[in-house]
Amino acid sequence: MKKLFLLDAMALIYRSHFALAKNPRITSTKINTSAIFGFTNTLLEILKKENPTHIAVAFDTSAPTFRHVEFPAYKAQREAQPEDITTAIPYIFRLLEAFNVKILRLEGYEADDIIGTFAKKAKEKGDIVTYMMTPDKDYAQLVEENIFLYKPASFGNEHSIWGIKEVLERWEIQETLQVIDILGLQGDAVDNIPGIPSVGEKTAIKLIKEYQSVENVIANGDKIAGKLGENVRNFADQAKLSKKLATIELNVPLEFVEDELLRKDFDKEKVKNLFEELEFKTLTARLFEAKKPEVKKEAKTSKTTKNTAKNTQNAVATPAQYDLFGNLIPGTGTQVTTTDNKTDQEDNNDNFNYFGDNDTEFVSSYQTIYNTVHYYHVIDTPELREDLIKHLLLQKYVCFDTETTGLIAHQAEIVGLSFAYSPNEAYYVPFPNNFTEAKTILEEFSVVFEHKEIIKIAQNLKYDYTILQNYGIEIKGNLEDTMLLHYLLEPDAKHGLDDLAQNYLHYKPVEIEELIGKKGKNQTQLNMRDVPLEQIKEYACEDADVTLQLWLKFKDMLTEGQKNIYQNIEMPLVPVLAEMERNGIKIDTKSLKIISEKITEEVKVLEKDIYQLATTEFNIASPKQLGEILFETLKLDNKAKKTRTGQYATGEEILQKLKDKHLIIPKILEYREIVKLQNTYIDAIPELINPKTQRVHTTFQQAIASTGRLSSTNPNLQNIPIKTTRGKEMRRAFVAEENSVTKKYIVSADYSQIELRIMAHFAKDNTMIEAFKRGEDIHTITASKINKIDPKDVTPEMRRRAKTANFGIIYGVSAHGLSEQLEISRSEAKELIDEYFVQFPNIKQYMDNAISEARHQEYVETLWGRRRYLRSINSQNQVEKGNAERNAINAPIQGTAADMIKLAMIAVFDFLKNQKLQTKLLLQVHDELVFEVPEHELDIIQNQIPMLMQQAMPLDVPVEVGMGKGDNWLEAH
Numbered sequence: 001m002k003k004l005f006l007l008d009a010m011a012l013i014y015r016s017h018f019a020l021a022k023n024p025r026i027t028s029t030k031i032n033t034s035a036i037f038g039f040t041n042t043l044l045e046i047l048k049k050e051n052p053t054h055i056a057v058a059f060d061t062s063a064p065t066f067r068h069v070e071f072p073a074y075k076a077q078r079e080a081q082p083e084d085i086t087t088a089i090p091y092i093f094r095l096l097e098a099f100n101v102k103i104l105r106l107e108g109y110e111a112d113d114i115i116g117t118f119a120k121k122a123k124e125k126g127d128i129v130t131y132m133m134t135p136d137k138d139y140a141q142l143v144e145e146n147i148f149l150y151k152p153a154s155f156g157n158e159h160s161i162w163g164i165k166e167v168l169e170r171w172e173i174q175e176t177l178q179v180i181d182i183l184g185l186q187g188d189a190v191d192n193i194p195g196i197p198s199v200g201e202k203t204a205i206k207l208i209k210e211y212q213s214v215e216n217v218i219a220n221g222d223k224i225a226g227k228l229g230e231n232v233r234n235f236a237d238q239a240k241l242s243k244k245l246a247t248i249e250l251n252v253p254l255e256f257v258e259d260e261l262l263r264k265d266f267d268k269e270k271v272k273n274l275f276e277e278l279e280f281k282t283l284t285a286r287l288f289e290a291k292k293p294e295v296k297k298e299a300k301t302s303k304t305t306k307n308t309a310k311n312t313q314n315a316v317a318t319p320a321q322y323d324l325f326g327n328l329i330p331g332t333g334t335q336v337t338t339t340d341n342k343t344d345q346e347d348n349n350d351n352f353n354y355f356g357d358n359d360t361e362f363v364s365s366y367q368t369i370y371n372t373v374h375y376y377h378v379i380d381t382p383e384l385r386e387d388l389i390k391h392l393l394l395q396k397y398v399c400f401d402t403e404t405t406g407l408i409a410h411q412a413e414i415v416g417l418s419f420a421y422s423p424n425e426a427y428y429v430p431f432p433n434n435f436t437e438a439k440t441i442l443e444e445f446s447v448v449f450e451h452k453e454i455i456k457i458a459q460n461l462k463y464d465y466t467i468l469q470n471y472g473i474e475i476k477g478n479l480e481d482t483m484l485l486h487y488l489l490e491p492d493a494k495h496g497l498d499d500l501a502q503n504y505l506h507y508k509p510v511e512i513e514e515l516i517g518k519k520g521k522n523q524t525q526l527n528m529r530d531v532p533l534e535q536i537k538e539y540a541c542e543d544a545d546v547t548l549q550l551w552l553k554f555k556d557m558l559t560e561g562q563k564n565i566y567q568n569i570e571m572p573l574v575p576v577l578a579e580m581e582r583n584g585i586k587i588d589t590k591s592l593k594i595i596s597e598k599i600t601e602e603v604k605v606l607e608k609d610i611y612q613l614a615t616t617e618f619n620i621a622s623p624k625q626l627g628e629i630l631f632e633t634l635k636l637d638n639k640a641k642k643t644r645t646g647q648y649a650t651g652e653e654i655l656q657k658l659k660d661k662h663l664i665i666p667k668i669l670e671y672r673e674i675v676k677l678q679n680t681y682i683d684a685i686p687e688l689i690n691p692k693t694q695r696v697h698t699t700f701q702q703a704i705a706s707t708g709r710l711s712s713t714n715p716n717l718q719n720i721p722i723k724t725t726r727g728k729e730m731r732r733a734f735v736a737e738e739n740s741v742t743k744k745y746i747v748s749a750d751y752s753q754i755e756l757r758i759m760a761h762f763a764k765d766n767t768m769i770e771a772f773k774r775g776e777d778i779h780t781i782t783a784s785k786i787n788k789i790d791p792k793d794v795t796p797e798m799r800r801r802a803k804t805a806n807f808g809i810i811y812g813v814s815a816h817g818l819s820e821q822l823e824i825s826r827s828e829a830k831e832l833i834d835e836y837f838v839q840f841p842n843i844k845q846y847m848d849n850a851i852s853e854a855r856h857q858e859y860v861e862t863l864w865g866r867r868r869y870l871r872s873i874n875s876q877n878q879v880e881k882g883n884a885e886r887n888a889i890n891a892p893i894q895g896t897a898a899d900m901i902k903l904a905m906i907a908v909f910d911f912l913k914n915q916k917l918q919t920k921l922l923l924q925v926h927d928e929l930v931f932e933v934p935e936h937e938l939d940i941i942q943n944q945i946p947m948l949m950q951q952a953m954p955l956d957v958p959v960e961v962g963m964g965k966g967d968n969w970l971e972a973h
Contacts, residue, residue: 001129004054004122004261005046005150006104006115008134012152013039013092015135017085023493023503024084026871027279032084036091036278042152043099044283046133047263054128054261056102058114063107067245074245075191083876091278098270102261106254112139113249119147121256128258131161138188140167141179142248172205174212184214184243189646193242196235198227198628200646214243282506366508369542374424376541378533385444388419388427392448395421397455397480399548402467403528403540408714409466410582410697411690414438415528417445418540420548426541433529439471452477459483459497459547462702466578482547484570485554487703488562491868495703501546504553509546510539561865569864569902570702576909576921577700577710583920584695585932588968589686591733596682599674599726606671613664620671623650629664636661656820677726685715685733700924707891708866708898710924717925722973734969736932742918743935745965748972749945751901751927752960753778755810758896761863761955763846767839772957779803785839786832805836809843810893812886847889854888862895863953896953901927904952911948915940930969938965 016038025033046052067074096103104114115132116139122128123146131150132139139149140162149162160166167176185204187195199207207224211217217224218240221233232239268288275284379388392398399420404412413435420426429445431438448454449468454477458464461481468475483495493499501507515531528536558566611617614633618625627648631640636658641649652669659665688696698712705711711718721727736744756778760768771781776791783802784791794802804821805813813821819829837844851873854860859869868891873884905924912919919937923930929949933941946961953959966972 001146002053002127003050004056004118004128004130005050005052006118006130006132007043007046007055007057008111008115008132008136008139009039009057009059009092010111011134011136012042013085013088015152016042017082017088023490023499024871031087031278032871033088033091033278033280035085035088036095037280037283039088039092040095040280040283043095043101044287050131052131053263054258055263056104056118056261057096058111058118059103059105060111061105061107061109065108065110065113066249067110071193071241071245073192079879080877082880091274094270094274098274099266100264104254106252109249109252112136113252114254115139116142116248116250117252117254118256120250123147125258137170138179138183138246138248140170141177141183141246143167143176172209178208178213180243180247181208181212181214181217183246184239185217187242187646188246189642191245193245194235194238195242195646196231196239198231198632200624203228214239286506366502366506368508369510369538372424372507374426374542374545376425376538376545377427378537379427379429380533385429385441388429389445389448392419392421392445393451393454395454397421397457397551398448399457399544399551400464401458401540401543401547402464403536404467405527405529408697408699409463409578410470412467412470414442414467414471416536416540417442418544420541420544423549423552424545426545428537428540430533430536435471442468442471442473446473449473449475450477454478455480457482457548457551459500459543459550462574462578462581465574466581469578469582479571479574480551480555481571481574482550482554483703484566484574485551485558488566488570488866489554489557491706491708491866497543497546497550500550505546505549507546507549509542512539515539559865559867561861562867565864565866565899569899569906572906573702573902576905577702579909580921580923581697581699583922583932584690584693584697585922585930586694586735586737587685587689587696588733588735589689591735592682592686595726595729595733596678599678599682602674603671603678606667606674610664610667610671613662613667620668621675623647626650626668630658634662634664636665673721673724674726677721677730681715681720681730688714698923705898706868707894708862708902709894709926710898710902712925717923720925728970731970731973732968734930736967745933745935745938745967746969746972747931747933747938747941747945747963747965748969749929749931749949750962750964750973751897751949752962754897754900754927754959755893756806757955757957757959758863758893758900759810759843759846760957762892762896763840763842764956765840765842765846768843769957779806782806782836782839786835801832805832809833809836809847810890812847812889850888850892851885854884860888860892862892862899864896864899866895866899868892868895897927900953901929901949904949905929907948907952908945911944917941928973930972933965 017035020034119130133150153159182204187193218236403416406412417429457480624647701711783794783798815830819826870884872880920932950959964972
C-alpha cells in the first residue's frame with residue numbers, strides 16, 4: 001500500500017508558533033522564525049519517521065467560505081492572526097517548494113475540506129493509506145478504512161494515530177460520522193459554531209448514544225425532560241445549522257493527480273539558501289553535513305561497561321586525548337571503527353535513505369543518547385573512585401549531578417553522583433542504600449567539592465548543593481548554574497534541562513519516565529534505587545554531560561550587566577536559599593485547626609445564602625453550573641462572554657464587574673476567597689509539615705518570575721492574602737520555635753513602599769524624592785497635588801484614590817483599568833491620570849522614555865543590569881504591543897526591587913554567619929524578610945538588619961525598613 005500524508009498547514013503553523021512563544025527564535029534581521037522552524041521540523045520528522053510515498057500540504061485562504069455565507073458569524077470571534085505567523089507563511093511556501101511538496105489550496109474552502117476530499121479520492125484508488133496530520137479532532141469524522149487521523153506529538157506525549165476503533169471509543173459512538181452530530185449539538189467555541197446552549201461534550205455523547213443523530217434528538221425533543229429538553233426544542237434550527245457548519249466538505253473542485261503528490265527529492269540549493277537566510281544553522285548542519293554513521297559496539301571491561309559508540313566520525317585531525325580508562329576522548333585524535341555486530345535496527349538505518357540522495361541525509365530530528373557518540377562509565381570500586389578523583393583534581397572545571405530518591409532536596413537520599421569535564425564523556429558513581437556508607441564515599445569526593453580553584457557546574461545547583469549538605473559536604477570556590485545562566489539570558493523562557501538541551505544543543509535527553517515510569521492512577525513510579533545500574537548510568541552521565549555542554553555555550557553569552565547580576569546576586573543567593581529551605585518555619589497546627597473549623601462554618605452559611613439567592617442548589621465550584629445560574633437563570637448579562645469550550649466565563653474579573661448587579665455576586669466572591677484559602681493553605685499546610693523537624697520547608701524558586709522576583713512552592717507563601725482579615729489570620733499559625741532554655745521571636749523586616757521609591761529614583765522626580773526625604777506620606781502628598789489642596793485637607797477617599805493611582809502608574813494602568821479599580825467613571829479616571837502627569841511630569845517622561853527605548857532595543861534593564869526582553873513591543877497586534885509597553889514601564893522597577901531584596905538577603909546571610917549568630921533567616925515574601933530570633937539577639941538584629949537592607953542598593957531617595965516582633969508572623973508584621 002502507498003502511504004499518503006496530508007498536512008493541515010495552518011493548524012501546524014499555529015501550533016509551532018505558540019510552542020515556542022516563550023522562547024522565540026529571532027534572527028539577526030529581527031524575523032521571528034518560530035513557526036517556520038517548528039513546521040520545518042515537523043515536515044522533516046514525517047519524512048524521516050513515517051517515510052511517506054506521497055505527501056501534500058493544505059492551506060486555508062483568507063477568502064470567505066461557504067460556511068461564512070451560511071452563517072456570517074462563523075469564526076467571527078477569532079483574534080487577528082499574529083503578525084509573526086503572517087510573516088512566516090511566505091517562507092513556508094518557499095520551504096515546501098524547495099522540498100518539492102505539493103501545496104493544496106482553493107478560495108472558498110478550508111484545509112479540512114481539501115484534505116477530506118483528497119483522503120476520500122485516495123481511498124477510491126484502492127492502494128493508498130492516507131494519514132491526515134492535524135491536532136484538530138474534527139477530522140475524526142473522516143476516519144474510515146485506510147484513512148487515519150495522525151495527531152502530532154504535544155506536551156511531551158508521543159504522536160497518536162486514530163483509526164475507526166480509536167474514534168468510536170473516544171466518543172462512545174457507533175460510526176465515525178456521528179462525530180459531526182456531537183459537534184452539531186455541543187458547538188465549537190473556537191469556530192464560533194453555536195450548538196445547543198448548555199450542551200457540552202458529555203451531554204452530546206449521551207444524546208447521540210440514545211438517539212443516534214441530531215435530527216433524531218430534535219424529533220424526540222418532547223421526550224427530553226427539564227431545561228435540556230427545552231433547549232433542544234427552542235434551538236433545533238441552530239443545532240441543524242451547527243451540524244452543517246461542522247461537516248467537512250468532500251467535493252472540493254480540486255483535481256486529484258496522484259503523481260503530483262509523489263514524494264520527490266528536495267532542491268539542495270534552494271533548501272540550503274533558505275536555511276541560511278533563516279539562520280537555521282543546526283538544521284543546515286544536520287541536513288548537509290551529517291555523514292553516514294558507523295557503529296562500533298565495545299565489549300564490557302572488568303570494571304565498567306562502555307556505551308555503544310554511535311555516529312563516530314573517522315579521521316578527526318586533532319591531537320589525541322585519553323580519559324582515565326585510556327579511551328580516546330570524542331572529537332580528538334583519529335578514530336577507527338568497525339561495523340561488526342550491528343543490530344537489526346542499525347542495519348535498517350543503513351539501508352534507508354530519507355531523501356533519495358546518497359551524499360547527504362537527514363539524520364534525526366534531535367540528537368539523542370541513541371545516535372550520538374559518547375563514553376559513559378561506571379565508577380563502582382574504591383580503586384576507580386581514587387583514579388577518578390585524581391583526574392577531577394587536574395581539571396579547571398567539573399560538572400556534576402546527583403541522582404536521588406526524591407524531589408524534596410532536604411529529605412532526599414543520594415543514589416548516585418555523575419561527573420563530566422569533557423563533552424560526550426562522563427562518569428557515574430553509584431551509592432549504597434546506607435547513609436553511613438554513602439557519607440563515607442561522598443567524603444572521598446570532598447577534596448574536589450572543597451577545591452577552591454576548580455569551577456563546579458550544575459543545573460539547578462541549589463538542589464545538588466542541598467543534597468551534599470545532607471551528608472555534611474560543603475561546596476566551595478567558584479560555582480556555576482546553567483539554569484540561572486539561562487534565566488538571565490532568556491527570563492521568559494523555560495529553563496529545564498530538557499528544554500535547554502533541545503533548544504541549544506538540538507539534543508533530546510532521556511526522560512525520567514523512561515526509567516521510573518509515569519505517575520498515574522494505575523501506575524506506580526519506581527524509586528531511582530530500583531533502576532538497573534546500566535540504565536541509571538546512561539541517564540545520570542547524560543545529565544552531567546549535557547549540562548557541561550550547555551555551560552560551555554552559555555558562559556560567554558552574558559552581557560556585562562547580566563554578568564554583574566549573575567556573579568553578585570544570583571549565584572551568591574544559592575546558599576542563602578538552601579539555608580532558608582533547610583531552616584523551615586514552625587507551624588501551630590492547633591491554631592490552623594481552629595481557623596479551619598471556623599471557616600467551614602462560614603462556608604456552610606455562604607452556601608445557604610447563595611442557594612437562596614439562586615433559588616436552587618448547584619455546585620458553586622463548577623464554572624459551568626455557576627455560569628448557567630448567573631446568565632440563564634438570573635440573566636445578569638445578556639452579552640455574557642463564553643470560553644473556548646462554549647461555557648460562560650465566570651472568572652473573578654467578570655464577577656467583579658457584576659458585583660453591583662445582584663447580591664449573589666459578592667457572596668460568590670467571598671465563597672471563592674475562603675474556600676481557596678482553606679484548600680490551598682489552612683488544610684494543606686499541616687500535610688506539608690516535616691515529621692522529623694515539625695516545620696514546613698517551602699522551596700524557593702529562583703528562576704520562575706521573569707522580573708527577578710522569587711517565588712515559592714509547597715507551600716506557596718507568596719500568595720497568602722495579606723489584605724483580607726482571614727489571610728492575615730493565617731499568619732498567626734506561623735510561630736517561633738518553643739525552647740525552654742531560650743525564648744525565641746518571629747521578627748519581620750519589610751521595605752516600605754520600595755517600588756514607589758524606585759520609580760522616583762528612575763524618574764528623578766523632585767516632588768516625590770523630597771517627600772520621601774522629609775518622611776511624608778507619599779499618598780497624601782500625591783492626593784494634595786492632584787486635588788490642588790493642602791495635605792492636611794486630604795480626605796481618606798482622596799488618599800485611597802491617590803494610592804491606587806501611584807501603584808497603578810507603575811503597572812501602566814489605563815483609564816479603563818483605573819476606573820474599575822476605583823469604581824468611578826472612565827472620564828473621571830482619565831482626568832485623574834491626566835492631572836497626575838501634570839503634577840508629576842517626570843513620571844510621565846520616564847514612562848515615555850522607557851517605552852521609546854524598549855521599542856528601539858526590544859528590552860529594558862534594572863539598575864543592576866537585569867534584562868527583560870520585549871520582542872513584541874513593535875508588533876502590529878495591539879494586545880501584544882500593549883502588554884509589552886506596560887512591561888517596559890514596570891519591569892525595571894519591579895526587577896530592581898527584586899535585585900535589592902536579594903542583595904539584602906545575601907548581606908544579612910553573610911552577617912549572621914560572620915557574627916556566628918543563632919538567628920535564622922526563614923522566609924522571603926515580596927519585600928519582607930522573616931527571621932526567628934533568640935531573645936538575647938533581638939537588639940543586634942533590630943539594629944543591624946534595617947541598616948543592611950537600606951545599604952543593599954543606594955537610591956536617590958531614602959530607603960525605609962519597618963521592623964516588628966512577636967510570637968507569630970501576624971504579630972511581627
